[in-house]
Amino acid sequence: MRCRASIFVCLSVAFFSQASFALQNHQPRPSHADNVKTQGIRRDQFCSYLVAASGASVVSCSPNRANAENDDGVTVYKNPSGLKYVEIKTGTGPSPEYGQLCAIEYTGYLKLPTEDKPQKFDSNDFLIKHGNGRIIAGLDEGIHTMKVGGKRRLIIPPKLGYVESGLGPIPELPWNRWSLNRLLGQMIEQRGGNLVFEVELKSAMDDEASQGYYEDASPTPEELERLRTKFQERADQLEGSDSA
Known part of the structure; x- marks a missing residue:
């Protein structure tokens, strides 16, 4: 619901800027690059292509609720960011919070539009610090709503993938790194x-x-409603004083 008064919009922007300040200003960029060349195409060229293709899209750190689709009897969830996932097994533990250390086991594939089946490029265990910006955005977003013990198949569009050199997970074995670069x-x-x-x-x-930089800053719907009401009341007061 939008406010009638412009002051409410200004206050809302100020609030959400402060709420997300800690997370946005403590996500270090990758410190190293993968300069492997494949078929005459460098990884930095690939990154530039994907950044342009994404249209400067911004992925929220707190994914919105996904929409469900039915694909040949399989329920496929789609986030507003474009990430899709299939719930293979629902976990029984808690969901991870930003700043926590998450241990995952993954198998990575790449599905090309001209091929029926995806090609595998890696399979490994991986330890990540959730939300620090050092892994591909689609993977980080995909595990955020999982529960410990759960398993998902994440279908990640290019704009949420390897858009910068150095983003993980990067295969440990040279042959697997070569396979990933070839597929990219x-x-x-x-x-x-x-x-x-x-x-x-x-x-x-x-x-x-942890220094507390990665705490979830997303307000609940109830908190948002209370804030909206307070801002509306304050905006009405300001409108009344101006008209007087």
Whole structure:
């Protein structure tokens, strides 16, 4: 619901800017680059292509509720960001919070538009700090609403994938790194495709070294309604004083 008075809009913008300040200003960029070349196409060229293709899209750190679709009897959920996922197994533990250390087990594939089946490029265990910006956005978003013990198939569009050099997970073995770079090069040539990650969330635990920079700052619907009411009342008061 939008407010009638412009002062409400200003106050709302100020509030949400403060609420997300800590998370937005403590996500370090990757510190190293992967300069492997494949088929004459460099990774930085791939990154530039994807950034342009995404149209400067901004992915929210707190994904909105997904819409459900039915694909040949399989329920596929789609987030507003474009991320799709299939719930293979629902976990029984808690969902991870930003700033926690999450242990996952994954298998990565890349599905090209000209092929019927995705090609596997890696399978490994991986430890991440949830929300620190060092892994691809689609994977980080995909595990945020999982529960420990759960398993999902994430279908990640290019704009949520390897848009910058150094984003993980990067395969440890040289052959697997070569396979990933080759497939990413084919994505550029064919101008399409998706990453597919089958992910199991093994654990989510607090980081003892955490400085509190990654705490979830998303207000609940009830908190938003209370804030909206307060801003509306204040805006009405200001309108009344101006007219007087």
